[in-house]
Amino acid sequence: MDVIIDRCAGLDVHKASLTACVRAPGEGRRRRSQEVRVFSTVEDDLVALSAWLTEHGVTDVVMEATGVYWKPIWYVLEDGGFDLLLVNATHVKKVPGRKTDVKDAEWLAQLLECGLLRGSFVPPRPIRELRDLTRYRKRLIQERAREVQRVHKVLEDAGIKLSSVATDALGVSGRMMIEALIAGERDPEVLAEMAKRRLRRKIPELRRALAGRFRGHHAAMLAEALARLDSLADAICRLDDKVDEAMADYADQRDRLTTIPGVAKRAAEVIVAEIGVDMTRFPTSAHLASWAGMCPGNNESAGKRFSGRTRKADPWLRDILTECGWATHLTKTYLGAQWRQIARRRGKGKASIAVGHSILVIAWHLLSDPTATYQDLGPDYFSRRRDPAAEQRRLIRQLQALGVTVTITPQNPAA
Numbered sequence: 144m145d146v147i148i149d150r151c152a153g154l155d156v157h158k159a160s161l162t163a164c165v166r167a168p169g170e171g172r173r174r175r176s177q178e179v180r181v182f183s184t185v186e187d188d189l190v191a192l193s194a195w196l197t198e199h200g201v202t203d204v205v206m207e208a209t210g211v212y213w214k215p216i217w218y219v220l221e222d223g224g225f226d227l228l229l230v231n232a233t234h235v236k237k238v239p240g241r242k243t244d245v246k247d248a249e250w251l252a253q254l255l256e257c258g259l260l261r262g263s264f265v266p267p268r269p270i271r272e273l274r275d276l277t278r279y280r281k282r283l284i285q286e287r288a289r290e291v292q293r294v295h296k297v298l299e300d301a302g303i304k305l306s307s308v309a310t311d312a313l314g315v316s317g318r319m320m321i322e323a324l325i326a327g328e329r330d331p332e333v334l335a336e337m338a339k340r341r342l343r344r345k346i347p348e349l350r351r352a353l354a355g356r357f358r359g360h361h362a363a364m365l366a367e368a369l370a371r372l373d374s375l376a377d378a379i380c381r382l383d384d385k386v387d388e389a390m391a392d393y394a395d396q397r398d399r400l401t402t403i404p405g406v407a408k409r410a411a412e413v414i415v416a417e418i419g420v421d422m423t424r425f426p427t428s429a430h431l432a433s434w435a436g437m438c439p440g441n442n443e444s445a446g447k448r449f450s451g452r453t454r455k456a457d458p459w460l461r462d463i464l465t466e467c468g469w470a471t472h473l474t475k476t477y478l479g480a481q482w483r484q485i486a487r488r489r490g491k492g493k494a495s496i497a498v499g500h501s502i503l504v505i506a507w508h509l510l511s512d513p514t515a516t517y518q519d520l521g522p523d524y525f526s527r528r529r530d531p532a533a534e535q536r537r538l539i540r541q542l543q544a545l546g547v548t549v550t551i552t553p554q555n556p557a558a
Contacts, residue, residue, distance in 0.1 A: 146175070147258040152196055153251030154206040156213050159184055163192060164248035165199045166256050175256075177249060189216055193223040201225065205255040207232045207247075208263055217265070228255065228262040235260070264434060266419040273389040274416040278459055280382040281413070287375040294321070294368045302355030308348045313372070316342045320353065321369065325362045386412055396420050399509050402517040403502055404478045405470035410463050414503075417460040420510050428507040435460050437500040453496065464499030471498055477520035478502070484525055 155162040162181050169176040180195065182188045196204065204220055205228040206213050213229065220227055235254065254260050266274065291313060295306050298321075305320060306312040313321075319337045328334060335349035342349070390397055393415050400411035418431065425431035432438040436456025471478040472486070478498050486494035509515050521527075539549045 146256050148203050148256045150200045151203040151205070151252055151255045152199075152201045153248045153253075153255060154204060154216065155247035155251065156206050156209045156216060157184075158212050161192075161216065162246060162248040163196070164246065164252045165196065165201055166252040167199060167201075177252065179246065179248060184212065184215065186215075186219070189219040192216075193219055193225075196220075196225065197223065203228065203255060205230060205251050205260055207235060207251070221268075227265075228260060229265050230260050231263055264424060267421075269389070269392065270416060270419045273386065273393075273412075274459075276382060276386050276389055277413050277416040280379060280386065281459065283375055283379050283382065287372060287379070290368055290372050290375065294365060294372075297361055297364050297368065301357040301361045303357060304352035304355070305349075308345050308352045309342055315339055318369075321365060324357050325366050325369075327362075329357060390415070393420055395513075396510055399516065400506055403467075403505050403509075404474045404476040404519070405467040405498070406502060406506075407470075410467050413459065413463045414506055417457055417463075418506070418510075422507055422511040425507065428504040431507050432500055432503055435464070435503060437461060437464060437496065437503050460503075461499075464503055465495045467502050468495035468498035468500075475522045477522065477524050480522045480525055 150165070150167045152163055152165045155164075160181055160183050162179060164177055164179045166175055166177045168174075178199070182192045203226045206216065208229050208231060217227060217229065230251075235251065251260075265271075295312060298305055298312070303324070305317055309317050311317060316337060316339045319339075320334050323334055323337065331350045331353040334353045335346045338346055338349055390412055397408070397411045397415055400406055400414055401408055406414070418425075418435070422431070425434065429438070434456065436454045437460075439453060468478075468482065469491075472482045472491075472494070473479065478501060481501060482494045482498045485497050505517060509517065535551075539551075542549050
């Protein structure tokens with residue numbers, strides 16, 4: 144294989160150590176020479192690694208995406224001015240060669256010097272920091288949802304059917320009732336009278352729902368759960384402030400993304416954090432959709448098309464786009480009409496993914512052109528494009544399938 148990069152290095156990364164292999168031009172009859180060293184992953188050794196690579200004149204370094212262990216190494220070498228390449232381990236395994244017979248670091252270096260590796264998308268440092276914040280916030284929101292489920296489980300165990308009557312068992316009224324139960328109040332009449340506003344219309348149902356078998360251990364568990372919920376809510380608010388600070392330079396992009404139906408402020412922040420704002424990394428919207436795993440899979444052989452299941456990709460971006468797609472289903476917009484049309488034929492899940500794909504395509508165009516604005520095509524877009532004659536034939540076929548004889552009588556034009 145022809146050598147494209149003269150001096151390069153491959154890193155086999157683990158939690159506590161890494162193996163580095165430097166490939167360089169050889170002397171005499173040897174076309175290439177290599178040197179292998181092992182470093183720990185503590186900061187001092189990573190700085191020594193950077194100095195060792197510089198000493199050997201290395202220009203390009205490659206490593207596999209190994210959990211989160213590659214990140215501190217990447218950050219140190221990034222400051223060293225090297226051209227870094229992060230590769231997918233699955234992609235490396237598919238490259239033909241002697242991977243099982245040589246060390247991983249040596250094999251990576253050989254593939255890099257011959258230009259056989261394709262790098263993964265690694266956003267610039269400010270976007271990476273924003274991504275860390277939004278992902279941690281998402282984890283806290285998920286943990287808060289789990290804690291709410293635990294509260295409901297304890298109430299059900301105690302025979303308290305509050306969630307069957309109140310839409311939000313942890314709203315203002317529900318919270319007061321739960322705190323009263325923890326404090327020792329057991330009278331359903333007293334508890335039901337704590338209802339506020341519209342919930343007061345359900346006081347008779349509340350009296351029955353709040354008569355249960357609430358015991359001391361239920362009170363202890365609920366007290367801990369409420370304290371945990373309050374702590375999580377405070378942490379989420381603090382992270383919102385940190386995200387706002389990190390988003391200061393990207394506020395314009397975020398605000399334009401929120402003009403897309405179904406995309407709220409937090410969703411726009413996640414989209415920016417996951418794909419960045421520099422769309423030159425993705426030549427077209429199709430490249431971005433493929434990278435995000437939001438387009439149908441391509442699995443065809445011998446003229447037969449097999450499963451079109453989307454591939455696994457960035458779960459953080461995929462989840463938020465699917466949620467945004469679902470959020471459009473009641474809107475009177477083009478995306479809402481698209482969701483309803485697909486849901487009728489293929490189900491709600493696939494409709495949400497398809498609309499999430501459309502949202503990502505729109506986001507690519509908005510981020511690619513700073514002057515671009517979102518223009519909705521309208522909820523009647525699909526009906527305007529529908530051929531009346533074809534629609535008539537489709538409806539006739541449906542009626543005939545039900546055993547009905549159809550006679551077409553053109554309507555007289557209005558006088």
